[in-house]
Amino acid sequence: MSRAKAHGLCRPEMEDLAIIIAYRERRNATCFRLLHDRYASKIYGKALTMLKKEASAKDATQEIFTKIFLSLGKFQGQSKFSTWVYSVTYNYCIDLIRKEKRSRDLFAEEVENPPDLEIEEVPDAELTNMKVNELRHVLRSISDNDRRLLLLKYKDGIKIKEIAKMHGKNESAIKMQLKRAKEKAKRKHEELFSYTNKD
Amino acid sequence: MSSFLALQEEDQNFFVATYENEVREHIESRLKLVHFISDILEHFIPRFSDTLAVLAGGDVPDPEDAYLTIREDESSRNRPPLPGAPKEDGLIR
Numbered sequence: 001m002s003r004a005k006a007h008g009l010c011r012p013e014m015e016d017l018a019i020i021i022a023y024r025e026r027r028n029a030t031c032f033r034l035l036h037d038r039y040a041s042k043i044y045g046k047a048l049t050m051l052k053k054e055a056s057a058k059d060a061t062q063e064i065f066t067k068i069f070l071s072l073g074k075f076q077g078q079s080k081f082s083t084w085v086y087s088v089t090y091n092y093c094i095d096l097i098r099k100e101k102r103s104r105d106l107f108a109e110e111v112e113n114p115p116d117l118e119i120e121e122v123p124d125a126e127l128t129n130m131k132v133n134e135l136r137h138v139l140r141s142i143s144d145n146d147r148r149l150l151l152l153k154y155k156d157g158i159k160i161k162e163i164a165k166m167h168g169k170n171e172s173a174i175k176m177q178l179k180r181a182k183e184k185a186k187r188k189h190e191e192l193f194s195y196t197n198k199d
Numbered sequence: 200m201s202s203f204l205a206l207q208e209e210d211q212n213f214f215v216a217t218y219e220n221e222v223r224e225h226i227e228s229r230l231k232l233v234h235f236i237s238d239i240l241e242h243f244i245p246r247f248s249d250t251l252a253v254l255a256g257g258d259v260p261d262p263e264d265a266y267l268t269i270r271e272d273e274s275s276r277n278r279p280p281l282p283g284a285p286k287e288d289g290l291i292r
Contacts, residue, residue, distance in 0.1 A: 027234060029227070036223050041211040044218070048210055058218050065226045070233060128201040132209060135202045154203040 010034050016081035020072055032069070039082070040065060043089050049151040050093035052144060064092050090166060122182040128154060130189060138189045146181035153178060 010019045010031035016038070023031035043064055047057035068088055075084060127150070130138065139147045152158045152166075164174045249259045 032227060032230070033223065036226065037219070040219060040222060041214045044214040044222075045207050045210045058214075058222065061214075061218075062222050062225050062229075065222070066229050069226070069230055128203060130202045132202050132205045135206055151203070154201065155207050 017077045020075060020077075020081065024072055036065065039085050043085065046086065046089045046156060047093055049155055050090070050097065050148060052147065056096075060089075060093060060096065064089050067092070094166060121179065122186045124154070124182075126186055127182060134189065134193050137192055138185050141188045141192065142181070142184050145177070146184055149174070149178050149181045150185060 010022050010028060012034060014022075014034070016035070019031050019034055022028060023035070040061055044057050044061045047060040047064070048054065051057050051060060064085075068085060075081065127135070139150070142150075149163065152163050153160070158166075160171050160174050160178070164171045167174065253259060
């Protein structure tokens with residue numbers, strides 16, 4: 001590793017921090033490519049979770065990666081590089097969402113989640129065992145908020161506590177929203193695919 | 200495998216197949232431009248500010264005056280201590 005560091009060379013087996021140090025020393029294109037190829041698709045996946053549209057997720061990936069590389073000097077290696085990358089991604093996407101849909105989301109949430117509605121508890125397995133293409137259809141048919149919550153929880157594996165922090169809400173509010181989102185997703189799945197699944 | 204994880208894998212594979220090269224080239228060219236501009240500013244702003252100072256009738260400060268170099272430092276004229284020898288204040292640290 002030290003020889004690679006001294007020459008500013010990067011190899012695929014090197015760890016993130018070693019590649020970052022080498023990149024900072026020489027701005028080597030190989031180092032850039034290694035880090036890019038390691039994280040770009042993951043950033044895209046997370047951005048797609050938050051922003052829904054492929055074009056927006058692609059643009060966000062470009063912006064986030066540029067931001068990350070221009071701030072690499074600030075990264076001291078106190079936390080894992082992946083953790084830092086994901087927090088930059090979420091913060092960027094949340095800022096974008098807040099800018100674009102602040103007023104619409106505020107009203108939509110109240111209309112979509114009336115407070116007195118009785119909600120059935122849907123087991124996780126009902127969602128996680130759906131066929132991938134059916135899940136994709138279901139996610140496209142539910143609201144942005146519900147879709148984002150489900151993806152953050154089940155696709156990205158983010159804890160309720162973290163989701164609550166991201167949205168500036170308390171944990172019980174997020175649990176309730178998640179419960180509603182699961183119920184809506186289940187109903188939508190039955191509506192769309194009950195006929196085809198019976199056959 | 201959870202259908203959500205399968206969905207994530209599909210999305211990531213789609214990105215690699217469709218956008219990865221385009222996104223990489225875009226970021227790479229943008230970074231090169233930013234680094235090029237910052238290098239130019241880093242090299243030329245000190246000279247440019249010196250030029251402006253001279254045009255305004257002032258003197259360009261000589262960086263040699265502001266900092267002592269090894270030759271100018273009085274202590275550098277003394278012989279270096281021998282390894283293991285006690286220091287001048289008699290304390291062995």
